[in-house]
Every structure is written in structure tokens, then in C-alpha cells.
Amino acid sequence: MRTEQPKVIYLKDYQAPEYLIDETNLTFELYEDHTLVHAQLVMRRNPERGEGLPPLVLDGQQLELQWVALDDRVLDEGEYQLDENHLTLQPTAKNFTVDSTVRIHPETNTALEGLYKSGKMFCTQCEAEGFRKITYYLDRPDVMSSFTTTLSAEQHKYPVLLSNGNPVASGQEEGGRHWATWQDPFKKPAYLFALVAGDLWAVEDSFTTMSQREVALRIYVEPENIDKCQHAMDSLKKSMRWDEEVYGREYDLDIFMIVAVNDFNMGAMENKGLNIFNSSCVLAKAETATDAAHQRVEGVVAHEYFHNWSGNRVTCRDWFQLSLKEGFTVFRDSEFSADMNSRTVKRVEDVAFLRTNQFAEDAGPMAHPVRPDSFIEISNFYTLTVYEKGSEVVRMIHTLVGVDGFRKGTDLYFERHDGQAVTCDDFVKAMEDANGIDLTQFKRWYTQSGTPRLAVEESYDAAARSYTLSFRQSCPATPGQPSKQPFVIPLEMGLLGSAGQPLPLRLQGEDAAVGDNRVLAITELEQSFTFVDLEEKPLPSLLRGFSAPIKLSFPYSRDQLMFLMQHDSDGFNRWEAGQQLSVQVLQELIGQHQRGEALKLDQRLVEAFRTLLLDSSLDQAMVAEMLSLPSEAYLTEISDEADVEAIHAAREFARKQLADALHEPLWQRYQDNRVASRETPYVAEATHIARRSLQNIALSYLMLSGRAQVLEACQEQYQSCDNMTERLTALAVLVNSPFEEEKAKALAMFADYFKDDPLVMDQWFSVQAGCTLPGGLERVQALMEHPAFTLKNPNKIRALIGAFANQNLVNFHRADGAGYRFLADQVITLNARNPQIASRLLAPLTRWRKYAPARQALMRGELERILASGELSSDVYEVVSKSLA
Ligand code: B3K
Numbered sequence: 099m100r101t102e103q104p105k106v107i108y109l110k111d112y113q114a115p116e117y118l119i120d121e122t123n124l125t126f127e128l129y130e131d132h133t134l135v136h137a138q139l140v141m142r143r144n145p146e147r148g149e150g151l152p153p154l155v156l157d158g159q160q161l162e163l164q165w166v167a168l169d170d171r172v173l174d175e176g177e178y179q180l181d182e183n184h185l186t187l188q189p190t191a192k193n194f195t196v197d198s199t200v201r202i203h204p205e206t207n208t209a210l211e212g213l214y215k216s217g218k219m220f221c222t223q224c225e226a227e228g229f230r231k232i233t234y235y236l237d238r239p240d241v242m243s244s245f246t247t248t249l250s251a252e253q254h255k256y257p258v259l260l261s262n263g264n265p266v267a268s269g270q271e272e273g274g275r276h277w278a279t280w281q282d283p284f285k286k287p288a289y290l291f292a293l294v295a296g297d298l299w300a301v302e303d304s305f306t307t308m309s310q311r312e313v314a315l316r317i318y319v320e321p322e323n324i325d326k327c328q329h330a331m332d333s334l335k336k337s338m339r340w341d342e343e344v345y346g347r348e349y350d351l352d353i354f355m356i357v358a359v360n361d362f363n364m365g366a367m368e369n370k371g372l373n374i375f376n377s378s379c380v381l382a383k384a385e386t387a388t389d390a391a392h393q394r395v396e397g398v399v400a401h402e403y404f405h406n407w408s409g410n411r412v413t414c415r416d417w418f419q420l421s422l423k424e425g426f427t428v429f430r431d432s433e434f435s436a437d438m439n440s441r442t443v444k445r446v447e448d449v450a451f452l453r454t455n456q457f458a459e460d461a462g463p464m465a466h467p468v469r470p471d472s473f474i475e476i477s478n479f480y481t482l483t484v485y486e487k488g489s490e491v492v493r494m495i496h497t498l499v500g501v502d503g504f505r506k507g508t509d510l511y512f513e514r515h516d517g518q519a520v521t522c523d524d525f526v527k528a529m530e531d532a533n534g535i536d537l538t539q540f541k542r543w544y545t546q547s548g549t550p551r552l553a554v555e556e557s558y559d560a561a562a563r564s565y566t567l568s569f570r571q572s573c574p575a576t577p578g579q580p581s582k583q584p585f586v587i588p589l590e591m592g593l594l595g596s597a598g599q600p601l602p603l604r605l606q607g608e609d610a611a612v613g614d615n616r617v618l619a620i621t622e623l624e625q626s627f628t629f630v631d632l633e634e635k636p637l638p639s640l641l642r643g644f645s646a647p648i649k650l651s652f653p654y655s656r657d658q659l660m661f662l663m664q665h666d667s668d669g670f671n672r673w674e675a676g677q678q679l680s681v682q683v684l685q686e687l688i689g690q691h692q693r694g695e696a697l698k699l700d701q702r703l704v705e706a707f708r709t710l711l712l713d714s715s716l717d718q719a720m721v722a723e724m725l726s727l728p729s730e731a732y733l734t735e736i737s738d739e740a741d742v743e744a745i746h747a748a749r750e751f752a753r754k755q756l757a758d759a760l761h762e763p764l765w766q767r768y769q770d771n772r773v774a775s776r777e778t779p780y781v782a783e784a785t786h787i788a789r790r791s792l793q794n795i796a797l798s799y800l801m802l803s804g805r806a807q808v809l810e811a812c813q814e815q816y817q818s819c820d821n822m823t824e825r826l827t828a829l830a831v832l833v834n835s836p837f838e839e840e841k842a843k844a845l846a847m848f849a850d851y852f853k854d855d856p857l858v859m860d861q862w863f864s865v866q867a868g869c870t871l872p873g874g875l876e877r878v879q880a881l882m883e884h885p886a887f888t889l890k891n892p893n894k895i896r897a898l899i900g901a902f903a904n905q906n907l908v909n910f911h912r913a914d915g916a917g918y919r920f921l922a923d924q925v926i927t928l929n930a931r932n933p934q935i936a937s938r939l940l941a942p943l944t945r946w947r948k949y950a951p952a953r954q955a956l957m958r959g960e961l962e963r964i965l966a967s968g969e970l971s972s973d974v975y976e977v978v979s980k981s982l983a
């Protein structure tokens with residue numbers, strides 16, 4: 099908890115460390131009621147910081163210091179200073195050694211930061227500043243040291259003892275204890291330190307690297323999960339091969355380990371050689387995990403593995419540079435997933451997620467640049483902006499320099515900076531130097547927050563056979579940034595002729611056409627491009643593949659969007675045209691609802707969907723994506739003032755109309771795919787996933803008909819399927835249906851069958867939390883009393899409370915404010931227990947400016963209540979105070 103006024107940390111104040119740590123030797127004695135940590139730090143004055151020996155200020159929090167020694171001499175109390183966050187002592191030579199022993203309490207650590215217990219095992223989470231809760235240290239990423247770690251614990255309870263690097267020694271002690279020593283030869287910052295002790299089983303495999311070294315691979319889990327590791331292991335091996343092939347990056351230690359833990363604040367952590375994962379991002383098998391969960395496991399395993407180079411070998415100089423490793427690594431994992439599965443589907447999913455969630459963050463009170471200038475609590479900056487927008491920024495560089503140029507840039511970056519802690523500027527510099535280009539203006543993407551807008555107009559000159567696209571960019575004001583400079587916007591585009599054919603693209607002044615797809619670099623506030631040799635007015639396809647994270651507007655008619663849906667050669671833009679058509683139609687319905695008129699659906703949407711359903715040549719996954727109407731959250735994000743009830747009513751009305759009008763083709767596609775699912779055992783592979791996604795979206799539409807035949811089909815799927823993807827969809831559509839008796843039966847059966855599998859129970863909670871029928875809050879409150887629910891486990895909180903507040907908008911935003919009050923209560927409770935989780939849970943309340951005055955007042959009222967509720971963690975304090983500012 100915070101006792102002093104929280105301090106703002108600024109990037110402009112960065113200074114290199116006064117001292118460096120060359121070697122870190124740690125010993126952990128793990129006991130049930132405390133742990134002793136002995137640290138020996140081999141240190142020296144940082145030559146970069148000049149002469150003289152300033153005081154050495156070590157970071158440390160919640161540590162009980164037993165003794166401290168300088169060069170083997172134990173210091174008297176007067177020879178050092180201790181405060182809540184530091185241990186300060188005075189070195190007397192350039193080279194010296196600091197020894198200390200502290201007592202800590204992992205067994206009562208509920209914040210899940212530092213060393214803590216998850217169930218019966220000990221584990222750690224140090225990023226960003228958790229290591230200071232383990233021992234006194236220079237806990238900053240630009241201090242890189244080699245580590246040797248010895249752990250000792252009771253052998254019977256903790257047969258497995260792990261840390262970073264390679265195992266070098268182990269042995270028995272008296273009293274039933276044993277020990278193991280691990281050595282990590284690669285210098286690393288303390289945030290990459292890890293330790294695990296527990297009764298774990300491992301799935302083992304091996305990987306031969308491109309230079310023919312054998313690497314042992316192990317995934318450690320609690321015994322009951324040993325049958326759920328194969329998918330993660332396969333994903334790991336694919337990731338290792340892909341990083342060799344695409345980036346030339348080879349793994350460097352003799353062993354790579356993943357440990358699954360149940361209580362974890364985020365998805366996973368890339369600790370050197372010893373990744374620690376939320377069990378939800380490792381464990382997957384057909385019966386218990388959906389297709390989406392399988393793909394998440396694949397993506398997160400890859401992400402953490404890729405960090406070994408983009409994050410560990412080359413790390414961040416300071417935490418303002420977080421996107422250096424996160425944006426780049428998200429880009430790497432998304433390209434990996436695109437290569438392993440369907441590229442267009444992956445892009446559609448990522449863009450839909452970005453536009454719904456990151457755009458909302460970038461328009462809210464916590465908006466910050468990809469490289470922030472300041473923060474109060476760094477844990478609050480593991481954001482969609484740093485991760486997802488950061489990845490889009492790297493993707494734009496990739497688009498601008500091309501595949502080969504990008505590889506030249508990353509080769510140079512890794513070669514130049516291996517073993518260093520560097521900045522986003524260093525990354526961009528490597529790209530510039532490798533490609534001989536100037537990215538000065540481009541770097542505004544790192545420093546300016548907010549989502550840029552690009553308004554596009556067209557004009558056709560029949561006499562000159564020329565066509566001009568005029569662009570005007572702007573960017574809304576964001577906290578601390580009232581005005582912005584123009585961005586570099588790479589705009590991938592093409593032109594279509596009246597038969598839908600791609601037209602050759604020749605810009606005025608060019609000798610000849612250059613292909614039919616190209617990237618225009620928009621760099622000015624206003625800029626136009628004229629294409630020549632055009633016999634007729636073309637139809638533009640703009641921002642193909644979502645080549646920049648912006649909001650583009652072009653006055654397409656609905657007929658033009660339908661045309662693009664069918665003819666655009668860019669698969670992403672076919673989807674995008676469908677989304678824009680749906681948005682136009684839904685916004686019309688929202689308006690009708692607000693004016694109290696009868697709702698009337700534009701039949702062109704029905705016809706567009708019919709065409710999709712009847713075309714068996716299309717990729718089924720894309721058909722499923724295109725049949726999915728924009729979410730209520732997205733419709734909220736694009737509204738100036740979101741009308742919760744109108745958005746919900748309009749979208750549900752459209753779904754019902756589509757379901758009725760398209761019953762036949764939906765039923766046909768459903769039947770065909772369900773038969774195929776019944777006849778083929780489950781495989782988490784792209785074409786199978788595609789089949790199930792179309793089958794499942796068809797079922798969710800069909801169920802709106804209320805027909806007995808559909809209910810039967812749903813129950814058949816629920817009972818007879820061999821996998822969680824089909825089972826959970828069947829359960830979800832039942833839960834959202836009016837068939838109370840069938841619903842209750844299915845829910846009870848599910849909970850009974852899966853009661854011992856916490857990850858499956860999370861899905862059971864989520865399905866109910868997302869049910870938009872009236873009474874949602876009461877259902878969630880009742881579920882909090884369920885024996886499988888606990889506020890101690892972050893996954894449970896996310897599955898029930900998080901899903902309710904983020905996905906069940908019509909219930910969360912109910913007009914009397916009870917949803918807001920409920921969420922604020924949970925934040926207040928969790929603030930003391932687990933500040934990181936409390937602060938994340940808060941996000942929906944920070945969006946109050948999106949709503950009408952009555953809701954604004956209720957939401958603000960809850961934020962004020964949190965602020966006044968007592969001693970706030972710096973995490974919660976920062977988000978609440980910035981939201982109210
Ligand atoms: N680097 C970790 C995130 C740690 C978050 C700490 N609050 C996971 C990842 O991005 O790979």
C-alpha cells in the first residue's frame with residue numbers, strides 16, 4: 099500500500115545506474131511460514147557515471163533485513179539506512195561485494211508479485227518491479243547480471259526445484275530437505291529472474307537447433323494436468339523452428355522449461371529459460387479447451403519463446419521502452435500465428451480486437467503514447483497501446499521497408515545490441531541504417547497518443563481519364579497532448595473496375611503502371627494522389643490489410659460496400675466492407691430505436707449474407723467472420739455518445755431478422771458441418787477450426803428462431819460432441835435462449851462433470867456472465883457464492899466479473915447504476931489483496947465520457963467512492979485519479 103504521495107516518474111529524468119552488478123548469487127531457503135533469501139552481489143562503479151563513489155541505493159520492499167555486509171564485513175545499524183523502499187549504504191572502493199539476508203513471506207503474498215505460493219507450489223513473477231520484493235537489488239532493466247541460484251526445500255513436498263539457466267548441482271540435506279543449483283550464463287535484468295518449487299510432473303521432448311544443438315524441452319504441470327500439455331509442446335517446437343527460419347534466431351541454453359501455475363496475474367512470463375505461465379495459456383485438450391483457447395496457447399507459447407531474443411538477449415533500457423520488446427514480440431507472434439493458421443482470419447481477429455479495445459483506451463483518460471513519457475505505476479502500462487498498437491507500429495515499418503528490408507533491420511538490431519538494454523530509438527535506428535531510410539517523422543507513432551483519422555475524398559476527371567484521392571489526416575487531443583503533428587501513414591490500396599477487376603495503378607508522373615496493389619505513404623496533413631489511364635471511374639479499396647492503426651472514412655454507398663464484399667482481391671478488405679455495411683445498417687436501426695420508430699432492416703444486408711452462405715467456395719472461417727455482426731462494444735466505441743439500450747436492441751433485432759430470413763441456408767450449413775464434426779475426431783487445425791466456427795455461428799443464429807428442431811439439434815451437439823468448442827457454444831446459445839428448463843439442466847450437468855477442472859469452470863462462469871437476458875447482475879452476484887468461485891484467483895475474477903463488465907454491456911450499464919456499484923465494490927475489496935488485478939478490473943468505469951449524463955454521473959460517483967475508500971494502491975490510485983481528472 100501507498101503511504102507517501104505517489105510519485106510520477108518521467109522518461110526525461112532517466113539516468114544510467116551509478117553502480118552495476120556483474121554477478122548475482124542467490125540462495126533461497128523455502129519454508130512453510132517464511133523464506134530466507136541470501137544475496138551476494140558482485141558490484142562495481144558504473145564507469146559511465148564518472149569518478150567518485152556516491153551512496154549505493156538498493157531497491158527493496160516488504161523485506162525483513164537480517165544483516166547486510168560490505169566486502170564480507172557485517173555492517174552496524176548506523177552504517178546503512180533503511181526506508182520502506184530502499185537500503186542505502188556507502189561503498190568505499192570501485193569494486194565491492196554486498197551480501198545480505200532477508201526474510202520474506204511468500205505464503206501470505208496475495209498480490210502475486212515477487213515470490214508467492216500458487217496452491218502448493220512456490221513461484222515468482224518479477225516483471226516489472228517484483229524482484230525488489232525478493233531481495234535488495236538494483237531492480238531496473240539496465241542492470242544486467244549473471245545469476246547463480248540455489249534453492250532448498252522439503253523434498254517430499256517440493257521434489258522439483260527450478261530456476262533460470264542450466265542445472266549445475268543438486269543434493270540432499272538432513273531433515274528431509276534437498277537443494278539444487280542453477281546457473282544462467284546470459285546476463286539479464288532482475289525482472290527475468292524466476293524460481294519454482296513444487297510437486298510437478300513434466301512432459302519432455304527435445305529440439306535440434308539449426309546448428310545441431312540438442313535442447314531439452316520440459317513442460318511442468320500439476321499431475322492432474324499431464325494429459326493437457328501436448329498442444330503447448332507442439333506449439334513450442336513450431337515456434338523454435340519458425341524463429342530460426344524467419345528471423346535466423348536460435349535458442350541458446352541447453353534446456354527450455356515452461357511451468358503452469360493456476361494463480362497468475364497475466365498470461366505468461368518470459369523468464370530466461372524458465373517461462374512461467376498462467377495454466378490457461380498452457381493447458382489444452384479437445385475435451386476441455388475451445389478452438390480459441392488452443393489458438394491462444396499456441397500464440398502465448400510463441401510470444402514468450404520469441405522474447406528470448408526480443409526482450410531477453412536484447413532488453414529494455416527502462417520501462418518507458420516496454421513496447422520495444424512487447425510491440426515487437428506481439429508482431430512476431432501474430433505473424434507466426436498467421437503462418438500456422440489462416441493469415442486473413444488472424445488479421446481480422448486482431449484488427450477487430452484493436453479497434454474495439456485499443457481505440458477505446460486511446461480515446462480515454464489513460465491514453466498514452468506507445469512509448470509513454472511518464473507513469474505512476476508501471477504495472478498500469480502493460481496496455482493494449484504498448485502491446486497491440488506497438489505491434490501495429492512495427493507492422494507499419496515492415497510494410498514500409500518490405501520483408502527483406504525488415505529482416506536486414508532485425509539482423510542488424512540483434513547483432514548490434516545483443517546483451518544490451520536499449521531503447522525504441524535504437525530499434526528504429528537499426529531499421530534506418532539497414533535500409534538507408536529516414537524514419538524521423540515516422541517516430542511520431544511512438545510519441546503521440548490518440549488514434550489518427552484519415553478522411554478520404556475522390557474525384558474523377560473523365561476527359562483526363564484521371565482519378566484523384568485526397569487525404570486529410572487529423573488526430574484528436576489526448577491527455578497532455580492538445581495538438582499533434584502529422585503521422586506517416588502507409589496506406590495499402592487498389593482500384594477496382596466496374597467488373598470487379600483490379601486496375602493497373604499508374605500515378606501521374608510515372609512512366610508506367612506499377613502493379614495493381616501499392617502502398618501510398620501519406621505524410622502531410624493534406625495530400626492527394628492522382629492515378630491516370632483510367633477509362634472509367636474506379637472504386638477504391640483503401641487501407642488493405644489494415645495497413646495503419648487509424649480510423650479511415652470514405653463515403654461508400656451500401657451498394658459499393660456489397661460490391662467490395664464480393665470483388666475486392668484483398669480478403670481483409672472484403673471482410674471490412676461487410677463490417678462497414680453492417681455498421682451502416684445497425685446505425686440506421688439505432689437511430690430508429692432512438693426516435694421511437696418501428697425498426698426496419700435494410701434487406702441488402704440479408705442479401706449480402708445470403709450470398710456468403712450460398713457460396714461454398716469461400717473459406718468457411720471467413721464466412722463465419724463475415725456473418726458476425728460488429729459487437730456492442732465496437733458499436734459503443736464508434737458512437738459519439740453510446741446509447742446502451744438502442745445498441746443492444748438494434749443488434750438483437752438485426753440478428754433475429756437475419757436468422758428468420760436465412761433460416762434455410764443457415765440450417766443447411768449447420769447440418770453439413772455438424773455431420774462433418776460428428777464424423778471426424780477433434781483436431782485443432784485451421785480447416786477444422788473454420789468448419790466449427792461456421793457451424794457455431796450458424797447455430798447461434800438458428801437458435802433465435804425458437805424452433806423445436808433447432809433446440810433438439812443444439813441439445814444433440816451439447817451432449818454428443820467430443821470437444822469443448824462445440825459443447826461450449828451449445829451451452830452458450832442455450833443460456834441465452836428462453837428454454838429455462840433445458841438451460842438449467844445443461845448448466846448443472848456441465849458443472850457436475852467439470853467441477854474439478856478450474857479452467858473449464860472458468861468457461862462455465864463466463865458463459866453465464868455474458869448472458870444478456872435481464873437479471874444479469876443478480877446472476878453474477880449469485881455465482882460469486884458458488885463453491886468453485888474465489889476472489890483469490892485472477893482467472894476466476896476475469897471469467898466472472900471481468901466478462902460481465904466488459905462483455906455484458908446491457909446488464910453492466912443498467913440504468914440504476916447497480917452494475918457500476920458492484921464493480922466498484924469488487925475493486926475496493928481487491929485493492930488491498932491484489933492491486934494489479936483491481937486496477938485492471940476498473941477499466942470499464944474509466945470510459946464514463948462515452949455515455950449520457952445520467953450514466954456519467956453514476957460512473958463518476960463510483961470512481962469517487964473508490965478514491966475515498968481508504969488507502970489506495972498506487973495501481974488503483976493512478977487509474978482512478980486520471981479518470982476523474
Ligand atoms: N512480459 C510479461 C508481462 C509482465 C507484466 C507484469 N505486470 C508477459 C509478456 O508480455 O510476455
Ligand code: ZN
Nearest residue numbers: 401405424427
Ligand atoms: Zn510479451
